[in-house]
Amino acid sequence: xxxxxxxxxxxxxxxxxxxxxxxxxxxxxxxxxxxxxxxxxxxxxxxxxxxxxxxxxxxxxxxxxxxxxxxxxxxxxxxxxxxxxxxxxxxxxxxxxxxxxxxxxxxxxxxxxxxxxxxxxxxxxxxxxxxxxxxxxxxxxxxxxxxxxxxxxxxxxxxxxxxxxxxxxxxxxxxxxxxxxxxxxxxxxxxxxxxxxxxxxxxxxxxxxxxxxxxxxxxxxxxxxxxxxxxxxxxxxxxxxxxxxxxxxxxxxxxxxxxxxxxxxxxxxxxxxxxxxxxxxxxxxxxxxxxxxxxxxxxxxxxxxxxxxxxxxxxxxxxxxxxxxxxxxxxxxxxxx
Amino acid sequence: xxxxxxxxxxxxxxxxxxxxxxxxxxxxxxxxxxxxxxxxxxxxxxxxxxxxxxxxxxxxxxxxxxxxxxxxxxxxxxxxxxxxxxxxxxxxxxxxxxxxxxxxxxxxxxxxxxxxxxxxxxxxxxxxxxxxxxxxxxxxxxxxxxxxxxxxxxxxxxxxxxxxxxxxxxxxxxxxxxxxxxxxxxxxxxxxxxxxxxxxxxxxxxxxxxxxxxxxxxxxxxxxxxxxxxxxxxxxxxxxxxxxxxxxxxxxxxxxxxxxxxxxxxxxxxxxxxxxxxxxxxxxxxxxxxxxxxxxxxxxxxxxxxxxxxxxxxxxxxxxxxxxxxxxxxxxxxxxxxxxxxxxxxxxxxxxxxxxx
Numbered sequence: 001x002x003x004x005x006x007x008x009x010x011x012x013x014x015x016x017x018x019x020x021x022x023x024x025x026x027x028x029x030x031x032x033x034x035x036x037x038x039x040x041x042x043x044x045x046x047x048x049x050x051x052x053x054x055x056x057x058x059x060x061x062x063x064x065x066x067x068x069x070x071x072x073x074x075x076x077x078x079x080x081x082x083x084x085x086x087x088x089x090x091x092x093x094x095x096x097x098x099x100x101x102x103x104x105x106x107x108x109x110x111x112x113x114x115x116x117x118x119x120x121x122x123x124x125x126x127x128x129x130x131x132x133x134x135x136x137x138x139x140x141x142x143x144x145x146x147x148x149x150x151x152x153x154x155x156x157x158x159x160x161x162x163x164x165x166x167x168x169x170x171x172x173x174x175x176x177x178x179x180x181x182x183x184x185x186x187x188x189x190x191x192x193x194x195x196x197x198x199x200x201x202x203x204x205x206x207x208x209x210x211x212x213x214x215x216x217x218x219x220x221x222x223x224x225x226x227x228x229x230x231x232x233x234x235x236x237x238x239x240x241x242x243x244x245x246x247x248x249x250x251x252x253x254x255x256x257x258x259x260x261x262x263x264x265x266x267x268x269x270x271x272x273x274x275x276x277x278x279x280x281x282x283x284x285x286x287x288x289x290x291x292x293x294x295x296x297x298x299x300x301x302x303x304x305x306x307x308x309x310x311x312x313x314x315x316x317x318x319x320x321x322x323x324x325x326x327x328x329x330x331x332x333x334x335x336x337x
Numbered sequence: 338x339x340x341x342x343x344x345x346x347x348x349x350x351x352x353x354x355x356x357x358x359x360x361x362x363x364x365x366x367x368x369x370x371x372x373x374x375x376x377x378x379x380x381x382x383x384x385x386x387x388x389x390x391x392x393x394x395x396x397x398x399x400x401x402x403x404x405x406x407x408x409x410x411x412x413x414x415x416x417x418x419x420x421x422x423x424x425x426x427x428x429x430x431x432x433x434x435x436x437x438x439x440x441x442x443x444x445x446x447x448x449x450x451x452x453x454x455x456x457x458x459x460x461x462x463x464x465x466x467x468x469x470x471x472x473x474x475x476x477x478x479x480x481x482x483x484x485x486x487x488x489x490x491x492x493x494x495x496x497x498x499x500x501x502x503x504x505x506x507x508x509x510x511x512x513x514x515x516x517x518x519x520x521x522x523x524x525x526x527x528x529x530x531x532x533x534x535x536x537x538x539x540x541x542x543x544x545x546x547x548x549x550x551x552x553x554x555x556x557x558x559x560x561x562x563x564x565x566x567x568x569x570x571x572x573x574x575x576x577x578x579x580x581x582x583x584x585x586x587x588x589x590x591x592x593x594x595x596x597x598x599x600x601x602x603x604x605x606x607x608x609x610x611x612x613x614x615x616x617x618x619x620x621x622x623x624x625x626x627x628x629x630x631x632x633x634x635x636x637x638x639x640x641x642x643x644x645x646x647x648x649x650x651x652x653x654x655x656x657x658x659x660x661x662x663x664x665x666x667x668x669x670x671x672x673x674x675x676x677x678x679x680x681x682x683x684x685x686x687x688x689x690x691x692x693x694x
Contacts, residue, residue, distance in 0.1 A: 025492075051492060057522055062481055062515035069485020072470070074493070089511070096475050097482070104459040104471055107673040142674050165676035197679065244679040 003180040009151040010040045010116075010172065012183075013158035014078065018048045021076065024162060026053045028063055028080030028116075037082055038118055038177055064090040064115065068097055071111040078162055084119040085128040091136070098167045099142035113167045114158070119147075120215045120265050122175035122312055124305040131302055132266035134214075137169040138243040138275070145242040146196060147171035149217025151181040153200075153240060160196035171242075173215035197241040199249040205235035208259040208322055211250060211276055213239040216263045216313060223318040232322055242272060247279055254280050255287040259325045261295060263313050268296035290326035350552035350564035354592050357571040360620045362628025370575040375635055381422060381570045382630055383644050385414040385623045388438035390648035391447060394655050395437065395454075399601040403659045404454045408435045412568075412596035415622035416502075416532045418442050419573030423581060424500055431470040431483040431501040435532075439502060443467050447651075448658035457663040477507040480516035480529060484586075487525045498526040498581045506537025508551050514558075520586035521558040528580040529560075529588045532567060534595040539608035555588035567591030568622040571629075594620070667693060 004012070017024050026044055028036075032055035035042030045053040056063050060081055067077035081087035087094075094115065101109045121130030137145045144166050148154035154172070161168040194200060202217060203224050212220035217238045224234035237253050239246065254260045260280055262273040273294040280292050295313045303311045357368050364372070373381070392411050398404045410417050417438040421430060424443075432439050440450045445462045452461025453472060460471050470486070473479035483501035490497035507513055508531055520527045531551050535542060548554060555562030561583075565576045573591055580587035594617035598605035605614075630636035671678060671686040678686070 057515070057518050059515040059518065061512055062484075062519050065478060065481025065512060065516070066485030066488065066519055069482040069487070069499075070489040071485075072464070072482065073486045073489035075489050092475060093478060093481065093512075097478060100459075101471065102676070103673045105464060105673075106458065106460075106669070107676075108463045108465065109471070110676065144675070244675075244681060247680070 004151050004183055005178050005180050006151045006154045007038055007040050007177040009155040009183060010158055011042055013155045014041060014044055017159060017162040018052060023074060024076045024078060026078045027056050029058050029082050030055060031080050036080060038174065060087055060090040061093050064093040064098060067113045068093060068111060071113050072109055076112045076162060078114040078116065081115060081117045083129045084117055084131040084133045087117050095140050099140045103142060110165050111167050112165050114161045114170050116170045116172060118174040119171045120173050120175060121302060121308050122215060134171055134242055135266060135272045138272055143243060144168045146240060147173065147214035147242060149214055149238045152183050155183055157196050157240060171214060175215050176218060197244050197246065199237050199239045199246040201235060201253060202238045203236040206233040207257055208232060208325060209235045209237055209253045209257045210261055210263060211237050211239065212263045213242060215265060219313060219315060220263055223315045226315050226319060227322060247283060251280060251283045254284045258287055258289040260292045261318060261321045263295045263318055265297050265312055267299045268294055269299045271296055293321045293324060295321045348556040348561050350550060350562045354564045354566040355572055355576060356566035356569045357575065358569045358625050358629050360625060362625045370572055373571055373574050378571060378630060379635055381418055381574060382626050384418045384422065384442050385570060386644050387648045387651050388414050388418055388442055389623060390652045391441050391655060392438055394652040395451060396601055398659050404451060405456045406600050406602055407454055408600045409597035410435050410438050412617060413532055413534060413593045414438060415570035415573050416530065416567050416591045416593055419570040420500055420530050420577045423574045423577035427496065428498045428500060428581060429468045429470060429486055431479040431499060432472050433479065433502055434472050434474050436502050440469055443469050445469055447655045451659060455663060457665045477503055477510035477512040480513050483527050484516050484520045484525050487527045488523050498528060500528045500530060502530050502532065505531060505533040505542060505545060505551060508554065509545055517555065517558040517560050517588060521560045524585045526584055527586045528577055530577065531590045532593055533590055534593050538599045550590055552588055552590035560586045560588050562588040565589060565591050567593030568620045570622050570626055
């Protein structure tokens with residue numbers, strides 16, 4: 001298979017879903033003839049017609065609210081929020097209706113809606129274009145929240161999200177849109193792929209588990225390479241599904257390594273990583289040789305482009321965290337044992 | 338997308354509310370609206386009488402502790418009943434929490450209608466059974482659901498209109514404006530019926546809106562708008578029927594009044610006078626139609642008594658159903674959060690079961 005960018009993989013997933021299921025619709029701001037500001041919907045309106053792939057008025061609550069009505073009437077809308085922070089006007093529709101309607105109606109109303117949200121920083125974007133808003137969604141029961149770290153996963157996760165009977169917040173790491181990777185041979189057949197609510201071990205290692213997702217998967221893998229030079233054998237777990245959370249895969253890894261660092265771009269306080277640390281600690285306490293650490297963005301509004309490098313978790317900052325995992329207090333196992 | 342809107346049709350509402358029956362029950366001679374057929378008028382009367390009795394019964398149930406709360410629509414029966422009976426069986430209704438009478442009129446079981454307020458679950462009925470969306474508590478959010486639903490129907494080639502109910506306060510919410518705009522752009526078959534009952538809980542129209550009327554807001558979205566006497570059920574039926582059959586969006590403002598407080602927990606004397614309430618009692622929608630039907634020879638004492646008896650019987654059945662203690666299962670808490678219960682919820686459900694064992 002040829003190498004494809006994440007944006008290209010997402011485009012292919014949308015096209016394949018539109019082709020496979022006539023009830024799938026794609027709509028949002030600029031997703032029609034323009035193909036989206038990141039070109040993820042490029043060519044879809046021309047191929048599938050503007051009744052199925054169309055531009056809407058510029059109103060995010062309207063986009064999600066009408067998607068709910070369409071899903072109630074048997075369609076499968078895939079809508080785009082142009083940027084993370086621009087999704088906030090839709091927050092009430094997402095949290096009060098999209099997430100709750102199945103539960104309110106005891107399963108009589110199913111809302112298979114996918115909300116695609118380009119998120120995160122690292123692209124030199126100005127204010128309101130770089131938020132990591134995952135915790136707002138993961139704190140809302142009834143939503144599935146997924147985020148791919150590679151082009152191959154972007155394809156698989158989006159196909160699975162569109163096929164899911166549950167509403168899915170699909171977070172696309174915009175800084176990785178143009179990173180290329182191979183699509184695996186079975187990508188077109190998502191039934192053969194790993195379930196979309198399971199985490200994946202991206203790299204095996206003996207000494208410490210790096211837990212990452214979305215834009216930080218590549219950073220974690222880069223860190224693992226650098227750590228190898230320092231003598232640490234690092235395992236990298238890509239969460240993929242932030243909600244539900246795959247305790248099994250994550251905890252199995254931490255039990256093997258005895259040490260863990262959670263990495264995300266979002267602010268740390270009340271952030272997603274706090275939940276991961278709590279769950280790992282609750283389930284793996286007797287296997288841990290050190291507290292589970294977090295490397296996150298600072299607890300500040302997202303910085304302007306010329307300062308964002310200080311905010312984003314870097315390889316060096318993650319290596320520093322690994323170094324602080326109490327290697328000197330070694331009792332059993334782990335690094336150097 | 339083809340536009341079916343007649344170009345000559347004005348987007349602005351009339352200066353005075355459209356009506357067919359004056360407050361004394363005499364017919365309006367020069368109304369542009371068509372008077373509904375006699376059998377429809379009698380049916381509108383019957384459903385209003387039954388609906389009002391249901392409403393009174395529900396309020397009583399709050400006093401007996403059978404309902405946590407009940408928002409009454411006493412005084413708004415012309416809107417609740419007239420709009421719903423104007424729908425075709427294939428059309429959909431998107432109601433709010435104040436529209437229990439509309440639900441009952443549509444055929445939803447009264448006990449299922451009151452499930453939310455009884456506290457057993459958030460919703461008691463299957464929306465697909467009677468084509469009634471979930472009663473919406475957050476204001477105006479249902480307007481967008483209606484637009485999406487109706488647009489989807491058009492995409493699927495189905496002749497389905499959506500009627501969304503909202504109040505005067507809800508017209509200040511952003512979703513109302515987004516929904517009107519989407520409906521205008523998509524030419525979606527949606528009827529927005531604003532029941533302007535004068536107050537958003539306690540806040541009067543003067544603090545809610547500076548436009549000449551709420552119906553005037555339609556023109557900004559290219560949506561034809563109608564101002565109607567909301568206590569004239571014949572007129573409400575006529576304008577909603579026309580809007581449903583138009584194939585596109587319509588904004589209707591119905592001028593009415595909430596005779597009771599916002600809910601049983603509210604004290605309306607803190608924000609309005611008894612004189613004002615008395616003036617609206619004088620415009621009662623049920624009395625008005627009753628006078629007209631009687632003068633036309635369409636309603637005699639025997640028929641009136643029969644309808645009153647039917648309403649009492651209905652209220653008795655509601656009492657009987659609501660006096661049964663409901664004990665929802667704690668398992669329900671986890672069952673329908675997702676299509677398939679994820680592991681963490683299976684664990685939490687098991688933990689709760691163990692705690693209760």
